Amino acid sequence: MEEADLLYGTDDVGLDRIMDAAHCLPAEARHRLNHLLDAFERRFPQLFLSVYVDTLPAATRRAEFGFWLLNRAAIRGIGATRPNDNGILLFIDLTSREASIVTGYLAERLLPARTLRKALRRSKADLMEGAYGEGIAKCIDTLDQALRKIAIKLSRRAKELGAGSNQPLPEALRRVRDGNTDPGVLPAPRPASTESAPSKKS
Amino acid sequence: MSRRSPSAGALLAALILASSLSLAGAAPYLPLPSWEGASPDLDTPLWPLSPLSERIAAPSAGDFLPEVSEAPQKEGPIDPLAPVPMKGDGIVYEMRRPLEVLDGSAIRPEDRMLERGTRQGAHLPDYFANPPQSFLVNPQHLLSEPQQEVISRFLEHHASYSKIEIYTLVFDVGQESSGGANLDNSAATWFPDRDALVVAYFLGNPEATQLGRSPGLMKRLDDARLEEVRKGAVEDALQLADHVDQLDRFSGKTSHLLFWFEREEKEALEKIALQQTASDELAAAEAAEAARMPRPLRLALLMGLPGFALGGGAFLFMRNRREEQLAGEVLYFGTLPGAKRLGAPYSGGHMVQMSFSGTETPD
Numbered sequence: 001m002e003e004a005d006l007l008y009g010t011d012d013v014g015l016d017r018i019m020d021a022a023h024c025l026p027a028e029a030r031h032r033l034n035h036l037l038d039a040f041e042r043r044f045p046q047l048f049l050s051v052y053v054d055t056l057p058a059a060t061r062r063a064e065f066g067f068w069l070l071n072r073a074a075i076r077g078i079g080a081t082r083p084n085d086n087g088i089l090l091f092i093d094l095t096s097r098e099a100s101i102v103t104g105y106l107a108e109r110l111l112p113a114r115t116l117r118k119a120l121r122r123s124k125a126d127l128m129e130g131a132y133g134e135g136i137a138k139c140i141d142t143l144d145q146a147l148r149k150i151a152i153k154l155s156r157r158a159k160e161l162g163a164g165s166n167q168p169l170p171e172a173l174r175r176v177r178d179g180n181t182d183p184g185v186l187p188a189p190r191p192a193s194t195e196s197a198p199s200k201k202s
Numbered sequence: 203m204s205r206r207s208p209s210a211g212a213l214l215a216a217l218i219l220a221s222s223l224s225l226a227g228a229a230p231y232l233p234l235p236s237w238e239g240a241s242p243d244l245d246t247p248l249w250p251l252s253p254l255s256e257r258i259a260a261p262s263a264g265d266f267l268p269e270v271s272e273a274p275q276k277e278g279p280i281d282p283l284a285p286v287p288m289k290g291d292g293i294v295y296e297m298r299r300p301l302e303v304l305d306g307s308a309i310r311p312e313d314r315m316l317e318r319g320t321r322q323g324a325h326l327p328d329y330f331a332n333p334p335q336s337f338l339v340n341p342q343h344l345l346s347e348p349q350q351e352v353i354s355r356f357l358e359h360h361a362s363y364s365k366i367e368i369y370t371l372v373f374d375v376g377q378e379s380s381g382g383a384n385l386d387n388s389a390a391t392w393f394p395d396r397d398a399l400v401v402a403y404f405l406g407n408p409e410a411t412q413l414g415r416s417p418g419l420m421k422r423l424d425d426a427r428l429e430e431v432r433k434g435a436v437e438d439a440l441q442l443a444d445h446v447d448q449l450d451r452f453s454g455k456t457s458h459l460l461f462w463f464e465r466e467e468k469e470a471l472e473k474i475a476l477q478q479t480a481s482d483e484l485a486a487a488e489a490a491e492a493a494r495m496p497r498p499l500r501l502a503l504l505m506g507l508p509g510f511a512l513g514g515g516a517f518l519f520m521r522n523r524r525e526e527q528l529a530g531e532v533l534y535f536g537t538l539p540g541a542k543r544l545g546a547p548y549s550g551g552h553m554v555q556m557s558f559s560g561t562e563t564p565d
Contacts, residue, residue, distance in 0.1 A: 043533055046534060098555055099558060103549065105542065116553075117554050124556060128559075151535060
């Protein structure tokens with residue numbers, strides 16, 4: 001990272017969610033991509049996806065640049081609830097005609113290289129034809145679908161783990177939340193049936 | 203009157219002809235080309251014959267001439283227009299002298315017509331009143347008997363190997379051929395059940411030749427192909443100067459072109475039949491294969507296919523439904539802590555690259 005900072009700087013760089021420095025995306029495509037990214041962020045409140053399209057000098061080491069960019073980018077409109085750990089950066093260089101996906105620490109746990117490769121492959125034909133908007137949209141869609149599946153798997157696993165937490169604890173241990181139901185600390189919740197309801201007088 | 207004066211040369215020619223015809227009468231035509239493997243050759247004649255006038259004057263091996271006997275010798279001056287007795291079923295033919303040269307000078311066709319006193323259309327009933335009784339119809343005796351015989355025999359020979367008969371009606375130059383009637387109509391009337399080509403040939407003017415087809419032939423030989431036949435035969439005929447030679451060549455070329463037409467037609471039909479046979483055999487083989495399949499297997503297939511389709515449909519339905527449910531769902535992943543690398547605060551450089559300049563997909 002230090003080497004990259006030496007090359008590109010240590011200051012954070014401001015980045016739009018869709019940064020078209022190469023001016024290759026028509027307004028209509030940008031509009032559509034913004035809709036897709038809105039939906040993505042609504043569905044995955046922890047994650048964000050950013051697109052950066054540029055024509056870099058030929059000598060630029062793109063892998064290094066992508067790595068540095070995600071670490072130094074301050075993406076406008078992305079709240080503090082979504083740190084760059086949770087970010088996915090789609091980076092397209094029109095000089096070398098290469099597309100890259102760089103992921104933060106959280107996103108890399110969710111998206112294996114195989115999934116990222118699949119997303120890029122799906123967009124390849126459109127990128128080759130210069131339909132960048134369409135290619136980027138397909139890439140986003142592939143990542144969206146993959147993350148949905150992963151979320152379902154994780155939720156199932158969480159349910160299984162949650163079922164395990166209902167096991168009776170040893171006598172010496174007591175759940176924190178149990179204390180909140182202690183009648184001496186807080187009033188006990190009113191039961192639904194009248195038979196077992198405690199009298200106000202008592 | 204000078205045309206009627208005796209000519210020793212003509213007499214000599216008649217005698218030579220009469221004697222030579224008996225020698226060459228049975229000579230066969232050259233064998234037809236093989237239908238298998240031979241490609242159509244429209245230029246090389248099937249029978250490389252010399253012009254009819256030369257053949258009659260000096261026949262050679264391979265030439266075909268009708269069988270006649272020697273003419274009886276007569277003493278004294280011979281009238282060149284007198285009938286030449288010839289043997290053949292007891293019929294005595296009246297041999298006409300070549301029309302073009304009687305006393306060494308050429309007769310113009312119009313003179314010939316005037317000589318006969320042909321009035322407009324008077325000859326037509328001779329051609330069209332009844333169906334042709336032979337392949338060469340020559341009621342005006344525009345051809346001499348040997349000429350008529352040779353060409354008739356050739357047309358008979360053509361009919362012996364071809365399913366398309368050629369009926370040639372010989373008219374004089376400038377004559378009316380059909381009195382306004384269509385030759386196709388005449389062919390249809392005369393040959394309703396046969397494939398016949400009716401040729402109205404104008405002696406001395408091959409380019410005016412008209413062709414008519416019987417209904418059967420009309421189905422096989424379209425207008426374009428008919429015109430090709432006509433043009434090809436006319437072009438060949440025009441290469442000769444003598445009017446009768448032209449007719450002879452015209453008949454030969456017509457036969458030649460029809461020969462190759464029939465060959466192509468036969469090959470096309472055989473090809474279609476082969477394809478039909480192959481598809482029939484394939485269908486039969488498939489049916490036999492299906493019949494050989496064990497009954498339980500067939501039953502399983504019959505039951506399994508709808509089951510598979512139902513199962514697949516249900517799977518797709520459930521999957522779509524699940525995706526629709528997920529579409530509006532907010533999904534969290536929780537926290538998945540991982541070690542930071544390379545001194546980088548947010549990303550450890552996990553990335554995938556792809557080139558879209560060529561076909562390779564590097565990681």
